[in-house]
Amino acid sequence: MKDQQLSGTWTGAYTYGNEYDEPLKGKKVTFEMELTVVNGIIKGICTDSESVTQFQEPATIEGSLTDNTIKFVKRYPHYWQHEKSGPRFLPKLPSQEISYSGQLVSNGFEGNWEIITVLEDAHGKMVTYKGVGEWVMGKLNK
Secondary structure, eight states, X not given: OOHHHHSEEEEEEEEEOTTSOTTTTTOEEEEEEEEEEETTEEEEEEEETTTTTTOSSOEEEXXXXXXXXXXXXXXXXXXXXXXXXXXXXETTSOOOOEEEEEEEXXXXXXXXXXXXXXXXXXXXXXXXXXXXEEEEEEEOOO
């Protein structure tokens, strides 16, 4: 796929994986990305239906396209994490990095995402949480 074919508006959805508790497990969240691609380097922004009410700015996208493989990292304006009690927002902490990878399928992409969060528990021990899921997106013809 050429740079100019990839640049533009894309819509899709990501789905939470099975290791998430209810009601997140299997939940599908729609998103829209505005991407610019130059020499296979991807930059852009993303808004999704889950976080759009929580942040004043969109998430950023940075990545690359090699052959038919796309890889990018999404970062929200600040930290947020789903916990059993609900979403937790910490504006003083930076966003975690959510790594997306996928393959060109027909006229869109599909693949997997992963987020790794390392936190200190109440006893001062570092604890690592890993979340995974799937995603798909197609180009919006405007």
